[in-house]
Amino acid sequence: MNIFLRELKANLKSLLIWSFIIVLLILIAVFKFSAFAGDPEMLKILDSMPPAVMDAMNMNAFNLTTLIGFYGIMFLYFGLMGAFAAAMWGSDIISKEERDKTVEFSLVLPVSRSRVVTAKALAALVNCIAFDLITWGFSVVAVQSYKPDQAFYDFLALEMQAMFMMELIFLAIGLMLGCVLKKYKSSGSTATGIILATYFMSVIASMNENFEFLKHFTPFHYYDAGNLFRSGQLNTTYLGVSVAIIVAALIAAYWVYNKRDLYI
Amino acid sequence: MSVIEVSHLTKFYGKSRGIVDVSFNVEEGEIFGFIGPNGAGKSTTIRLLLSLIHPTSGTGKVFGLDVTKHGPEIRRSIGYLPSEVFYYEGMKVIDLLKYSASFYEGNFTERMKYLSELMELEMNRRISDLSFGNKKKVGIVQGLLHNPKLLFLDEPTSGLDPLMQRKFFDLIREENKRGVTVFFSSHILGEVQRLCNRVGIIREGSMVEISDIRSLQQNNYKKISVTASGLTPEFFDTPGVTNVQTENGSVNFFFKGDINAMVQKVSSLKLDDVTIEEPTLEEIFMHYYE
Numbered sequence: 001m002n003i004f005l006r007e008l009k010a011n012l013k014s015l016l017i018w019s020f021i022i023v024l025l026i027l028i029a030v031f032k033f034s035a036f037a038g039d040p041e042m043l044k045i046l047d048s049m050p051p052a053v054m055d056a057m058n059m060n061a062f063n064l065t066t067l068i069g070f071y072g073i074m075f076l077y078f079g080l081m082g083a084f085a086a087a088m089w090g091s092d093i094i095s096k097e098e099r100d101k102t103v104e105f106s107l108v109l110p111v112s113r114s115r116v117v118t119a120k121a122l123a124a125l126v127n128c129i130a131f132d133l134i135t136w137g138f139s140v141v142a143v144q145s146y147k148p149d150q151a152f153y154d155f156l157a158l159e160m161q162a163m164f165m166m167e168l169i170f171l172a173i174g175l176m177l178g179c180v181l182k183k184y185k186s187s188g189s190t191a192t193g194i195i196l197a198t199y200f201m202s203v204i205a206s207m208n209e210n211f212e213f214l215k216h217f218t219p220f221h222y223y224d225a226g227n228l229f230r231s232g233q234l235n236t237t238y239l240g241v242s243v244a245i246i247v248a249a250l251i252a253a254y255w256v257y258n259k260r261d262l263y264i
Numbered sequence: 265m266s267v268i269e270v271s272h273l274t275k276f277y278g279k280s281r282g283i284v285d286v287s288f289n290v291e292e293g294e295i296f297g298f299i300g301p302n303g304a305g306k307s308t309t310i311r312l313l314l315s316l317i318h319p320t321s322g323t324g325k326v327f328g329l330d331v332t333k334h335g336p337e338i339r340r341s342i343g344y345l346p347s348e349v350f351y352y353e354g355m356k357v358i359d360l361l362k363y364s365a366s367f368y369e370g371n372f373t374e375r376m377k378y379l380s381e382l383m384e385l386e387m388n389r390r391i392s393d394l395s396f397g398n399k400k401k402v403g404i405v406q407g408l409l410h411n412p413k414l415l416f417l418d419e420p421t422s423g424l425d426p427l428m429q430r431k432f433f434d435l436i437r438e439e440n441k442r443g444v445t446v447f448f449s450s451h452i453l454g455e456v457q458r459l460c461n462r463v464g465i466i467r468e469g470s471m472v473e474i475s476d477i478r479s480l481q482q483n484n485y486k487k488i489s490v491t492a493s494g495l496t497p498e499f500f501d502t503p504g505v506t507n508v509q510t511e512n513g514s515v516n517f518f519f520k521g522d523i524n525a526m527v528q529k530v531s532s533l534k535l536d537d538v539t540i541e542e543p544t545l546e547e548i549f550m551h552y553y554e
Contacts, residue, residue, distance in 0.1 A: 002366045010352070101350040105406070108314050109367045110340040261277075261317035 003106075003116060007093060007123035015127045018085045019134045025077060026135070030142045033070050037146065040065070055207045062229065067146050068155050071139070075225035078135055078163045080199065083219070085131055086167040087191035089124040090174020094253075095184035098263045113258050121175055121250075128167040136160045154232075161234060162223035165242050169219045170195065172249035179257035219245075265292045267414055267445045268313065272322035275308055282308035283469045285322070290447060295440055297460030297477070298449040305469040306449040307347065310416050313447075314344060326414065340368065343412030347419035349403035353392035357385055357402055361409060368410035379405040382431060397423040404432060408439065415439065415446045421455060433459060453542055485518040490530060491537040502529070518543065 036042035042065055046054075062069035094117065097103045107113065139156055173194060177187040202220035204211045215221035222238035268290035275282035283305035290296040300306055311317045313324050315335035324331040326338045351360050361380070365372045380387060383401045394402065400423045407415065415436070421429045436459065440446055450456050456463055457477060464474045485506075491514035500508055504521030514537070519526050523540075530538060 002363060006352075006363060010354070100353070101348070102352060103316065104344070104346045105349075105351055105364075107316060108339060108342070108344045109364065110336050111367060112336045115336075259318070264311065264316060 001119075003111070003119035004123050007120050008126060011089065011093065011123060011127055014089065015130055018081070018131055022078075022081055022131070022135050023138050025081070026074075026138055026142050029070075029074055029077075033067075033146075036065055037067070037070075038065055052207055056203050062226070067143060067148055067152050068229070071143075071152070071156060071159065072225045072229055075159050075162070075228075078159065079166050079220060079223060079225075080195070082128075082131065082135075082163045082167040083170040083195045083199075084192070086124070086128050086169075086171040087174035087177075087195060088188060089127050090121075090171040090176075091178040091187040091191045092174075093120045093124050094175060094178030094257070095181070095187045098184040101264065103262045104264060107262060114254055117175070117179060117254055117257055121171075124171055124175070125168075128164070128171055132160055132164045132167060135163065155229065158228050158232065158234070159225065162225075162228055165234070165239070166219050166223055169242055169245055172246040172253075176249040176253040179253035180260075182260060182263050184263060216241075266290065266325075267292050267327060268296075268447065269325040269328075270309070270313070270322075271324075273309070273312060273319055273324050274321045275305075275312055275317065276320045281305075281469045282320075283312075283466070286466070286469075286471050287322075288464050288471060288474055290445060292445055293440070293443055294462060295436070295446040295448055295460045297456035297463035298447060298466065299451060299453060299456050299463055300466035301451055304466045306451075306466060307418055308469075309466070310344075310418050310447070310449060314339065314342070314416065341413040342416065343407035343410065343414070344416045345400075345403045345407040345418065345420050347422060349399040351391045351399070351402065351406075353390070355391050356387070357389055357391065357394075358387040360391060360402065361387075361406055364406050365409055370410070372409050372411075375411065376405070376409055379408055379435075382435065383428070397425065397428070400424055401428065404435075408435070413444060415444055416449075417446065418449045419451065420448070421450070421452070429455075485520045485543050486523065486526075487516070487539075487541050487543045488519050488526070488530075489514050489516045489537075489539045490533065490535065491515075492533040492535050495533065499533075500529075 043063070046064055062072035064070055064073060097106055107116065136156065140153075143152070170191070174187075174191050177190050178184075181187045181190065198218040199220050201214045201218040202224070205213070205215040205218070205221060219242065222235065222242060227235065266289040268288075270289070271287050273286045274284050286305070286309060298306055298309070308317070312319055313326055313331055315331045315338075318332055327341065329338055331338060355363070357380075361376055365376065379385075383405055385401055385405060386398075389398075391399065391402070400420075404420070407417075417436070420432065424432060433455075436446060436448075446459075448456065448460055460477055462474065462476055465472045490500075495515055497508045497510055497515055500515060500517055504519055504526075506518045506520075508515065508517040510516075
């Protein structure tokens with residue numbers, strides 16, 4: 001409990017910064033939305049854009065002049081932000097002890113390494129939940145002037161569940177990298193690399209049919225806003241795959257961290 | 265009873281050597297000195313015993329328990345002062361000490377007060393604002409706070425001023441009197457000699473010698489330098505004298521034997537200057553290489 005509470009406190013600043021960024025993003029986006037909300041001229045301009053761009057931005061699925069369509073496009077940013085924040089929290093919370101050389105204190109305390117990982121993972125999880133709820137809550141506040149209907153609230157709820165799943169996946173991957181990689185410097189950059197690689201995989205998969213198979217390997221496709229909108233629910237198969245990824249990453253994290261030498 | 269039992273302990277970091285086939289025991293209630301130059305494997309040995317790193321082969325036992333399997337259990341009764349102290353920078357000294365104490369069973373408020381007053385800690389300062397020496401003082405209090413039965417001290421005096429060093433040594437002696445076993449690693453022979461009952465000497469990853477501090481001293485060379493007019497190296501051509509060299513008009517040599525005889529011999533000269541000092545560690549190791 002003491003490790004968990006200390007980590008919560010230590011990570012509060014980071015949570016506030018990320019929350020500030022996402023609040024700012026929503027503010028700016030909603031402000032921009034006011035320019036083309038319900039404007040038929042805007043639709044024509046959008047329709048004249050090259051199809052590849054439309055695919056990459058996932059604009060085919062959505063009518064950008066409606067609030068739901070607009071939030072469908074916004075999900076891309078929510079997913080990316082959630083992934084980055086979660087991966088950073090996950091990898092940093094483990095690797096910072098080696099970076100700051102505090103392992104010679106924190107792991108000489110009478111605690112097992114598993115207990116340390118569990119407490120830290122829970123603290124990072126709280127951050128992820130808070131980040132998701134802040135995104136959700138502020139979205140509701142920000143769009144009030146457009147008088148959203150129930151359909152919008154339902155879709156927003158679905159998006160936030162999807163964002164949470166993406167946070168969980170990348171939190172688990174971040175934790176694994178922090179636990180497994182002995183070089184503390186590489187865990188953060190590797191996490192960033194994985195996020196960007198999987199994101200571009202999903203972009204390529206949607207743009208080129210020859211690479212469509214790639215979509216099975218990227219969480220950005222598992223929780224594609226267009227699919228969410230069409231089906232109105234999370235894809236059960238991909239939910240299963242997500243859980244498998246999370247469990248595998250966590251097993252690797254605990255297993256290796258218990259065995260490896262700490263970098264001092 | 266042996267508090268620490270190390271048997272054929274070997275650690276390689278990839279291909280580079282940590283320690284090779286190190287074996288020794290530390291008995292309950294003793295102060296065991298562990299000396300060797302930098303990079304000899306002192307910290308590696310301690311970190312193996314704290315299960316921060318895991319052995320390549322061999323075993324280490326503390327309180328009769330294997331260090332790789334029972335780490336958390338063992339560490340309940342261990343205090344550790346690393347050579348360089350690193351704590352969470354943003355925390356205040358008092359909060360860090362309370363945080364540390366929260367992991368052990370018992371109430372340590374009184375002891376925290378006693379130790380921090382003794383070490384003259386400023387409890388409300390942030391860790392990040394502390395100098396190297398002051399961090400070390402926090403390390404001493406944190407390491408001793410929970411009444412550990414076994415203390416690992418890794419180059420504990422670096423960064424402490426002489427006054428604090430003396431206070432620290434008194435504190436360690438006091439703890440030892442209460443039955444605390446101390447594992448004292450250092451590269452300064454003098455402080456080990458002052459404090460320890462037995463010493464192990466480690467060089468390039470291997471234990472060269474484990475001996476009683478007295479026999480080590482008797483075996484020990486003194487480094488003597490004499491400056492006097494008309495002095496020739498032949499004057500010191502007596503048993504026990506080795507390695508005679510002349511430098512800038514003074515004669516330097518190592519002496520092993522009855523120091524009284526040597527002092528009498530030197531006193532027959534009309535001296536300009538004389539120094540008798542401890543040989544450096546390296547010079548002692550030369551002895552173990554012969």
